[in-house]
Every structure is written in structure tokens, then in C-alpha cells.
Amino acid sequence: MKILVVDDERLNLKVAEAYLKNMSGEFEVILCQNPLEVEKLVVENDIDIVLLDIIMPIMNGTEVIEQLRKNHYLNDVQIIILTALSDAETFKVCFDKGADDFLKKPIDVNELQARLKAAIKTRNNAKILKKMYQRLKEQNLELKELNKVIKEAQFYMIQKEKLASIGELAAGVAHEINNPLGYVGSNIETMNNFAEKIKQVVDVYRKSFAGLEQLETQNKEGQAYFTNVHDAERKFKFNFVMDELNSIMKDSGEGIERISKIVQTLKNFARTGAENETAYSNLNSTVEEALLIVKNEAKYTIDIETHLEEVPEMECNSGQLGQVILNILVNAIQAIKAQNRSDRGHITIMTGSAENSVFLKILDDGPGIPEEVLGKIFDPFFTTKDVGQGTGLGLSISHDIIVNKHNGMITAGNNPDGGAWFYITIPLKKEGTDCL
Incomplete structure (x- = not known):
């Protein structure tokens, strides 16, 4: 327990010091003759109790009390006034300023011991309360942080449910598109067959027509009919139409096949099976399906280059892996577009295999990932995008x-020449299963 004795008389200080040291060896006594230094000594030495004389030159005791109580960090310091005065007005002023107790001069040892005992108990209780208050503040901060985590987890679950719902809707829409798409594809195939038959019949007509034309060369009335037919063929570009008919039907069939493939890819990505539902799948196929979806987003500003080595099939959830590849590609495309550059951006996708795993590496020449946030990019809810542009x-x-x-x-990391890279490795088999 640290006690500061303040008195302008050195003799009084020595007497007080002797009393205190005789009472307890645990007291650390500090003496002060200059009242202007009291606050500094209290702060520097973390004083617990101040024995303060009232009548002093330069600065009296009531002024010292007022100065100490203005510092809210010193509110718990116990101040016991020492005075030979006995008028009630002096006591009232001292207690109004913030004194905690008083002791009359000359000092009575028993009274001093009793006053100090009460002051020590009050000071210790104040320290306990301060520790409890500090602990409550810390617990309150912990609770706030925990509440934040709970809210974020709740938001995450809501977003997850939304994504699942969107996936179900996408799968439903894809199914609805597939039905008429099947009819259109079937009809185009039928039309293609019909067109081929029409072409064959027309060929027969034209050969027969050529023969008849030779027979009727001397008949002016018959010749007029042949002339009308030739004029109609030229007017409607009949030869061109017949030449292009097969090409048009072929292009239409390929277009329908491409639409069908895109719809099937969307259905695969939107599949809402169990999270642990797996099947043997090829990583390259999943990459190609993801590229099919992002192709339109990138085609005007970004070139996507692929180096897909032959890789073994692995046990996985291909829909989930497709989601990962899409996330990385979309982020890369958006980052490159945000640069508003004059040249075309570039994304490279590489796959390969090691002894028991396959790997995927995606590199871009965009702005890269700021070093200060590189360690946070996989944290939930962390984003460098503006509010409302990403979760x-x-x-x-x-x-x-x-x-x-x-x-x-x-x-993930940054390329030496600029841009970001993501590297993924996946084992060929999951725990508890055998590899093909």
C-alpha cells in the first residue's frame, strides 16, 4: 500500500513517516513538501492514500484536493486531510471538494491506525470494483463480437438458403426450356430430312424440265412456259437457296445443340443434391462447363487460354467444384473489366495431375490482390467490392x-508481372473410399 504524506513542515513529515512504518512494514511511504508536485507524484507512483495537510503556502490543501479530483483516473485515491482546525466550515469545504476522511493534529496513533484501516478497505474495494468493471467491459466486447459472428452466421445461412432456392429455380427454368428445346431440335432434324427430300425431288424436276425444254424448242407457246420458269428461278435466286439450304439447316442444328448443352450445364451447376453427394467426374469437363457459362461475360474484353492436361477421374461433387471455378473466373473477369484498360485482358487455366491428386491453376493479368488483404480473402463476408456489389x-x-x-x-497470390493466381489441389479419392 503506497501512502503519500503532504506537509510543508519537514518535521511533521518525519513524524508521520515514523508512525506509518511502525504500524506496518507493508506501507511504502513517500514524503512531499511542495503541494504543486502532489498530482505528479500520485500519478507516477500509483499512490493509494494521500495524507494531506490543509494549511500550506503556495497552494492549500483544498486546492490540492480539487486538482486531484479533476483527474478522473485518481477518483479512487483515498484523501485524508490533516488539520489542527476544528471549524465545521473547513471540513465541509474539504469534503465538498472530494476528501474522504480527516485526522486532527497532533496525530493520535490509534486514530491514525483506524482511519488508515478504513481507507485501505475502501481503496481495495475500489480496486476490486475497477477490475470487475474492466472485466465486464471486456466481456461486453466479447459478447458484441460473438453477437456479430452469430449475425454473420445467420446472414450466411440466409444467403445459403437463397442460393439453394435460386439453384432450384434455375434447375426448374432449365427443365422448362429443355422441353420446347427438344421439340425444336426434333423439328429441325425433321425439316432437314424434308429439305433433303425436296432437294432430290427438285433435282428430278429440273432434269425432266431440261429434257422437255429440248423437245419443245420449236414450239413458241411451250417455250414461253420454260422462259417463265427460268425467270422465276433467277428472281428468287433458286440456285443460291438450294445451295444454302443444307448449310442453314446444319447451322440451326448446331445452334440448338449448343443451347441444349448450355441448359444442361446450368442444370448440372444448379443441382441441389446432398452436400456430401459425390460421383466420379473429370476436372477438365467441369472447367469446360464453367467456361461455357462465363464465355459471354468475357468475350468482348478478355481472352481465356486453356492448357488442360489429361487427368484421371476423381470422386467429387462436380456441381460444387464448378461453383468454385465460376467464383474465381467471375472475380478475375470483374477485376480486369474494372481497370477500364484499352488492351484485352488475359486469363490462363491449367490442369494436371500428381500421384494421388489433380490440380487446377487460374492466372489473370488483372490488378492483383492487395498484399494487406491477401490473408483475409477466404474469410466470410470479406470483400473489396463496394457495398451492394458483393456479399x-x-x-x-x-x-x-x-x-x-x-x-x-x-x-492464392500475386504474379511477379502483375495479376493474381489461384491454385487448387484435390485428392483423387475422399477419406474412406478407394480410388478408381
């Missing part, structure tokens, strides 16, 4: 899919 869940979900659901690894 910050894409890469977090991707990390969960690769690391937790496929026992793989996903890392």
Missing part, C-alpha cells in the same frame, strides 16, 4: 468446398 461469401464458400468438403487445398 463476401464467394471465396469463403469456395474455401469450404475445397478444404472441408473435398479434403483439398486452395491458395
